[in-house]
Amino acid sequence: MSTTPISLDLNNIQGDILSGLPKKTQYYIFFKIQDAAKFRSDLAHFIPLIKTVAQVLKDRDDIDDHKRRGQPGLIPLVGVNISISHFGFVKLGIDDSTLAPNGTEDVFVKGQKQDAITNLGDPKRADGNPDWEDAFLNEIDGLIIISGESHATIEKKKHEIEHIFGVHTHHASIQEVKSIRGDVRPGDQSGHEHFGFLDGISNPTVNGFDTNVNPGPKSVDPGKVLVGQTGDPTPTREDWAKDGSFLVFRYLFQLVPEFDKFLEEHPLKKDGNGKDLTPEKGSELLGARMVGRWKSGAPIDVSPFQDDPELADDPKRTNDFKFEGERTSQLKCPFAAHVRKTNPRDDLEPDFSIDDRRILRRGVQFGPEVTRAEHNSGKTIHDRGLLFTCYQSHIENGFQFLQQSWANTANFPPFTGIGNATGLDPLIGQGDRAMSGLDPLSPQNVLPIDTFIIPRGGEYFFSPSLKALKENIATGVQFTVQA
Ligand code: HEM
Structure with missing residues (x-):
């Protein structure tokens, strides 16, 4: 400051x-x-x-x-x-x-x-x-x-x-x-x-x-x-x-039908309270745990087992979380979830400052909506994805560090006690993505994650x-x- x-x-x-x-x-x-x-x-x-x-x-x-x-x-x-x-x-x-x-x-x-x-x-x-x-x-x-x-x-x-x-x-x-x-x-x-x-x-x-x-x-x-x-x-x-x-x-190209199919094929059976989930809810929870937020935007660190659109809509609450006291716990949010990998908050702070790692993300989607044929076959036919853009005063501190040292590094965050099983970022991690923590009741289980995001330039x-x-x-x- x-x-x-x-x-x-x-x-x-x-x-x-x-x-x-x-x-x-x-x-x-x-x-x-x-x-x-x-x-x-x-x-x-x-x-x-x-x-x-x-x-x-x-x-x-x-x-x-x-x-x-x-x-x-x-x-x-x-x-x-x-x-x-x-x-x-x-x-x-x-x-x-x-x-x-x-x-x-x-x-x-x-x-x-x-x-x-x-x-x-x-x-x-x-x-x-x-x-x-x-x-x-x-x-x-x-x-x-x-x-x-x-x-x-x-x-x-x-x-x-x-x-x-x-x-x-x-x-x-x-x-x-x-x-x-x-x-x-x-x-x-x-x-x-x-x-x-x-x-x-x-x-x-x-x-x-x-x-x-x-x-x-x-x-x-x-x-x-x-x-x-x-x-x-x-x-x-x-x-x-x-x-x-x-x-x-x-x-960044995104394989959306393949991503949807993966969620469909690996539904979580129970939430973190032991409550049975329908296949739809189990797939929804799996996706939310890969990203760290529900599709609505609600953070799973605040609302871990069910979506809360009101929370997502409230600017005073939707970003008010820091994985506090969770350096060894994946109950609420897996260590490798995309938002935890790219902004680990209390996983590092206050011991380490992460100010130099913050980036301002812009960018926009490209390509059409998923067609019925793509949805039914689970295969991408039309190119689509994200024109990812971010700003920072130092590339090696910002984007490059996030991609290389956090997203692509299996034993990050460092205090988990489970080393490599933490896994790569399931979305943008380059390499073998296999992450723990997806199942809140059996966090030690490791799930291999297919490729859903492909860098093409x-x-x-x-x-x-x-x-x-x-x-x-x-x-x-x-x-x-x-x-
Ligand atoms: C197609 C590729 C990507 C998709 C689909 C994606 C998706 C998302 C989503 C859904 C969120 C949560 C919403 C939010 O916090 O704003 C998010 C957050 C974020 N993403 Fe990505 N992302 C992609 C690529 C990247 C890349 C390449 C980086 C950097 C290396 C990155 C860094 C971040 C950061 C820093 C956050 C905010 C984390 C936080 O402060 O809580 N993302 N991304």
Whole structure:
């Protein structure tokens, strides 16, 4: 916690980082820079399209106002953000070495393709590359996110942006490597990821930004997310990097019919009180214990054996749990449950601070709803999943640590006394997933878990401040031009 007052310039920070661009649908446009000089000058026309945190807050007020008045439909809204990879900075002749606290060893400099093989545990192809879509095996220099309330709105903005960069002409400054459209799920599944669980409930609140803080994990200093701000674990940063944030993107495919079938085939017979469960309730409890929350979002640490939608809807209670006094108990929540692996709360605190491990998750679903044919066969036919995106001021402390040292590590959390039987994260763990604790009455039983989430691409980016984009990146001033 800082002692000096924190003052953030919300007009200088890209909107997705602290406030999340409002979205029903989004384009993720991955691009390569073809002509660095032209890209710089095109940026001058692109920068005015970028939505800042201050503007997103205003958009959110407008949305609330629209709802309060009971007006029909959605107000037309569009938000654009941009981020650049190390490879992009190199092409632009920008010395980004100080972005990498560990110099050339830093994962930002190496890129996620290399990290996927070395540290993240992604499945490999025979040629040694991660088993990713070809587009992500190529160099990607940057990412533009377009967020809006309708397909028509984001489509129009995409054309406008393509026009700015001369895409589809002989003088294009960028080439689109891959564009993916994500869509929030329809109807009552809005806000739920494809397995059906409400997502985006537990993001850290940020000191100096979030005014409405509900009970739950303690707030973090802005430097855990924003480079150069109070709490940034890297003490020296160049001016241009301040107020930027590292964006981690992962292209994660989800095998939903297979996941549903697995739950159906392994129903729990009894809950933790010894009460008999119907097969449906037994499958529902199994899923909740893999995730650590019910599909409604209610945390199982608070409501372990039956869903409680009212608890899920109450912002004062839905995050107010910490696995307190449970370092050797899986009765309420298995050690390897996804939310316990990725935010272990009292499994580590207060002995160890986990402030440096907090990430701000954004992202959106892609792909259609499960069809009847898929449901009946238990087999995925149409690609779907999560465009996983998170922000942090240090990739190795944030996403990479969560994936490698927590999700992929069988004997984490460390105090369980059951070592490797704790298991990998049943959703995102890379390797042999077999976890204990799923059956609350026989927690020592270990259940092998099939693969339900497959990484098919990704990259590490930096989302610079507006000032850096205008005064440095678009002009080249204050950088060591390498070539
Ligand atoms: C398709 C892939 C994924 C799915 C379906 C998924 C699903 C979920 C769900 C349902 C929650 C609970 C809701 C919430 O707390 O907001 C959650 C929480 C979380 N997930 Fe994931 N997730 C995925 C990938 C990842 C990845 C790759 C990471 C990081 C390595 C991650 C880190 C987290 C964190 C930090 C939380 C919050 C835990 C807490 O504070 O209680 N997730 N995820």
